[in-house]
Amino acid sequence: MTNTIQHADFLIIGAGMAGASCAYFLAPHGSVILLEREDQPGYHTTGRSAALYIESYGNAAIRALNRAGKPFFLNPPKGFAQDPILTPRGSLTIAEADQVDALEAAYAEQAATIKGLEIVEGQRLLDLFPAIDPEKTVRGLYDPNDMDMDVHALHWGFIRGMRDKGGKLVTDADVRGLTRSPDGWSVETRAGTFTAPVVINAAGAWADEIGKMAGAKPIGLVPKRRTAFTFDPPEGLDPDKLPAVVNVNEDWYVKPEAGRFMGSPADETPSLPTDAQPEDLDLAIAVDRIENATTLKVGRFHSRWAGLRSFVSDKTPVVGFEPGLEGFFWLAGQGGYGIQTSAGLGMTSAALARGAALPEEVSSQGLKASDLALDRPALANAVYFTG
CATH class of the missing domain: 3.30.9.10 (D-Amino Acid Oxidase, subunit A, domain 2)
Structure with missing residues (x-):
């Protein structure tokens, strides 16, 4: 571990599909550091996914995110990936x-x-x-x-695109502590200490543990x-x-x-x-x-x-700031839909994390920020899962 302190506008904990897609859409709007606990991103879940794009899969919120991201998957920006993200399967x-x-x-x-x-x-x-x-x-x-999704190309397209826009990926950065000061958040990892006014919790299965470190209430993940x-x-x-x-x-x-x-x-x-x-x-x-x-x-x-x-209990992602804990942002609970919702959820989380309205691609599908928020009724009595 080094003693170097690095600062960014946004720190994202977790470089799986959720964190990588959020970083991609955030990078044009501020400096981003993407922290990954393993020596490679996507080790635990993203890298073990064999995804299909099924537009009708999931509840109403998931289907709206699926539809919102489809144009991106079909026509990603030039240089995003060498091969198509979606290919016919049925x-x-x-x-x-x-x-x-x-x-x-x-x-x-x-x-x-x-x-x-x-x-x-x-x-x-x-x-x-x-x-x-x-x-x-x-x-x-x-x-x-229904179509096959190239998970590897999609994931690394997001990471590569983030880097091209000035973002940084840091691996072997297991979070050891989170503290809040008047100047923002300080995240201690084995790769060093990182500071930012906004911390985005995209830690997958570990998201409630990261939330607990920060003093947030559990979402019942x-x-x-x-x-x-x-x-x-x-x-x-x-x-x-x-x-x-x-x-x-x-x-x-x-x-x-x-x-x-x-x-x-x-x-x-x-x-x-x-x-x-x-x-x-x-x-x-x-x-x-x-x-x-x-x-x-x-x-x-x-x-x-x-x-x-x-x-979480209603199988809908949790996306938004923790009430009463300034600058702590949740991006968790993607369940089995994280790959096919990645573009829609990436642009959604990037907008909400910087205080902007939902992008037109998402709002036009009928999704509201309140559908993903922490104060929705389904999360009212969430507790820590203890096995």
Whole structure:
């Protein structure tokens, strides 16, 4: 640790997708330092995400953020990324005989707003995903609009863009203490001491712990473990030409991933903030569900991992200043939506952190700052999660 004191207009704690996107949109408006506790950004959650852009995914606030960021993803600024952020994939939600009513309800809810949404069965179902077991799966809901997201390109596009605008990334900067003085905030880390009038808490699963250091009230953040693995396809089946597949109950999914399949039990197991690792039981559950619903055989894992997705009670991000704690700003609770909301949430948090109104891209989608604020009713009785 050095004794150097560095100053900025904005200090952002956490260089995952949330912190990086906020830094990108803040950098044109003031000096930014992005602090990361690990030796590389995105280690705990962003780097373990295999994202789809699903415009209809999530609650009303999440869907508004999805829509607000879509133009950025489709047409990012020149030099932001070498390859497209979004590429066509499509998704197929499948149902067994006793799940058809749930599938029909999903179609009824989404059909009016999603162009091309299609109920499929029989040969059409097999054409879309030949590994469907027709003796079990009787109907599907196909959405051709869902797209793969290049998480690495997006994340580093934000970081690179921040740097190009004068921002700074500091790694190995685990926060040891936060203190408030009349001049602003002082953040002590193993990489040195940093000061700023505004501190943005984008620490992911650790956000409530950072808030506690600063003297803020908890927002009730609960990190939840999500397990995933990759495995080889059967001979003759090219995953890259197939849609992602999820059971209508959302208790497993399979997604093509670089010539292989990625599978998951779609678990949401509450966890303390930690370097999450896959549990043997979760892996076994996923394999059993996938092999029972399809003709795929997992065989052996090519890779396996787990990550934390952190939620508050209403599964809506918390974005705004802590009342009574001047200059302490929350950017937390993205849950399982952090990648696809990153552009919308980045421009939103950057505006609110500097005291500006929501950008037109966001407000035009019907989202209000109060929908994300700390004083919303859902957070009124939040407590610390203790495992």
